[in-house]
Amino acid sequence: MASFRSRLAAFCLGATVTGGLGFLRLHYDILKANALVRETFSGMEEEIHNVDQRALRVETELERLRAQLEQVKSQTSSSRADAKV
16 A cells, blocks of 8 residues: 555656646746747837838928928919919
8 A cells, every 4th residue: 555655646746746847848938938029029119119200200291292282272373363363
């Protein structure tokens, strides 16, 4: 009976150690993946900032061109009105 108990205890200890090592391995893999994601996103943050800056410049240029277009339209309308008179 003692040999059965000792074999059962050894099996349980082995299963616990194996399970613990498996858990540690899984935790290590998760930490590695987390570090990789952080590294990827840190590079992307700078790229996102650059894209945002370009978008702001394009938006500013678009507003300038719209104002210029409105000015040309009003000049054209006034020229047509002057031509009719």
